[in-house]
Amino acid sequence: MLTPFAFQSGHARAAALCALLLVGARASAQTDPLPSWNDGPAKQAIIEFVQATTTQGSAKFVAPADRVATFDQDGTTWVEQPMYTQVVYCLERVPALAKAKPALKDVEPFKTVLSGDRAAMAKFTMPDLEKILGATLTGMTVDEFTAEVKIWLATAKHPRYKRPYTELVYQPMLEVMRLFRANGYRTYFVTGGGQDFVRVYSEEVYGIPPEQVVGTAGATQFSYDKSGKPVLTKVAKLLLNDDKAGKPEGIHLVIGRRPVAAFGNSIGDKQMLEYTQAGDGARLMMLVHHDDAVREYAYGPSSKVGTFSDALMAEAQKRGWTVISMKNDWKRIFAFE
């Protein structure tokens, strides 16, 4: 009786193992890679694209080396209202700057910023803003700048959500980035925001390392500090204005490959999406449409505010870009919800 028993025992074990494996496989197949998305054409487009471009033998297969997906940041992967986070940073840096350089206290536009008069600040001209950005984004070493941004991020809060800016990240877009990366894609930021600013938190918050951040970039200047140590100082010389036509130009400069997928939300992303689409083979172009005033903000063709214009919506329809409705496509917007 030993052999039959042993056989049965082994068979029972194998059967149990098979059952376990099958349950595992079913559970895995049932795991939704985009749980914060409602079912709909946007979610479907993303899942189908990733599947088609990474399935060996698929007509749409994309070689691993070419798997580059680019994401705008402000308004595409985190909140950009009521003001770009980096501009808030620059304004909120002014008191510390005035402490170090007291002469600034009597000079405009710094005087107005220090007064805290929001209405007056709202009337700043482009040259005013440039003075503030120049004073807060240049003149320090790269390491000093990184330290300053880290300190600010740890304490600053968004006026509406009363939370750190780094929590105002769109959970559905984090899931998209993870899905792409889990399928061999490199995810890049291609942002109008400052490259050095975004690099400070991009890895921790989005899983995007510094070398995959393409942003508006000023020059740095190599020199030696008093102790003879080499340092890079941020100087007021613009190398790349990473907006509109600057986005494909920046992509070429830093990546040197055409993306196969691109995500944006504004007229500043139009050229990036066009450039992405102009390549051969499978392509995915998507625009986040801010149409949810309750959970986030509504601005776009209907609200006539902001940068998602009627013209951009018309181009999206003409070119077959997929528009993501925050209101309808996103089950959840933030991780803290």
Added chain:
Amino acid sequence: MLTPFAFQSGHARAAALCALLLVGARASAQTDPLPSWNDGPAKQAIIEFVQATTTQGSAKFVAPADRVATFDQDGTTWVEQPMYTQVVYCLERVPALAKAKPALKDVEPFKTVLSGDRAAMAKFTMPDLEKILGATLTGMTVDEFTAEVKIWLATAKHPRYKRPYTELVYQPMLEVMRLFRANGYRTYFVTGGGQDFVRVYSEEVYGIPPEQVVGTAGATQFSYDKSGKPVLTKVAKLLLNDDKAGKPEGIHLVIGRRPVAAFGNSIGDKQMLEYTQAGDGARLMMLVHHDDAVREYAYGPSSKVGTFSDALMAEAQKRGWTVISMKNDWKRIFAFE
């Protein structure tokens, strides 16, 4: 007797497997990752550095995300004599250019280039060279430029070795790059050569993908061609002169991390090595010294030709950088030897 037999059988199988694994491990331990290197301090420095920085628990351990190694190209990973390959390219492109724009035939310095008078060309001034570089490196789309370089690389031959330039790659340095990559390092070019030029062959020849080529970079301009397709045109606006102080500046622009290892061969690499060394933790800085007139070229402190000056050798000694002697450290220089 069934049980002991089964046990013995299992034991025998396990023993055989162990023997196999041990043989495998011994074979692996005996495989030299740098077979084209002679034993010596340079080879030892590389192997010890890679081992120490990638061994968990080592005091010199470097986290995978920070494993960035940068390599100069001309003179560090391929032949740069008697002329930088890209300059040869520009000169040899002139006939095709003159065919497309016949007016150039009567204009200097193009007239001299077309005459083939090498002695006259050797006397070109910097402005002469700039005219030639400008005419052959800008004005076309990025795709057109890539196609032109590919055609040239397929046919051009080095005057001494009578081989394609892409074969004049230092086999010992290819082995170093592979060793680094096999241990989780990302290998980057940081070259004074044109970023777009080097990208054409860097992946195939060195295993370095386009996004890991930091080079001298001109701007591109986004526009639409006659059919409405978006194109990037190379324009005559320098964004990054990736030489000397421009190397750490370029590293910050494109990589945004400080390298932990850097390889160069000339005074143009000094700042990159200094910047690398100034970081915390384990660091490796190496300079290739061209002292082998028989197999390659000899230029440097002794020959008083070229860019490996006495001052650079003094700095290497002062800072503890390892100098690689091509003559003594490299068993084999080229794969075709």
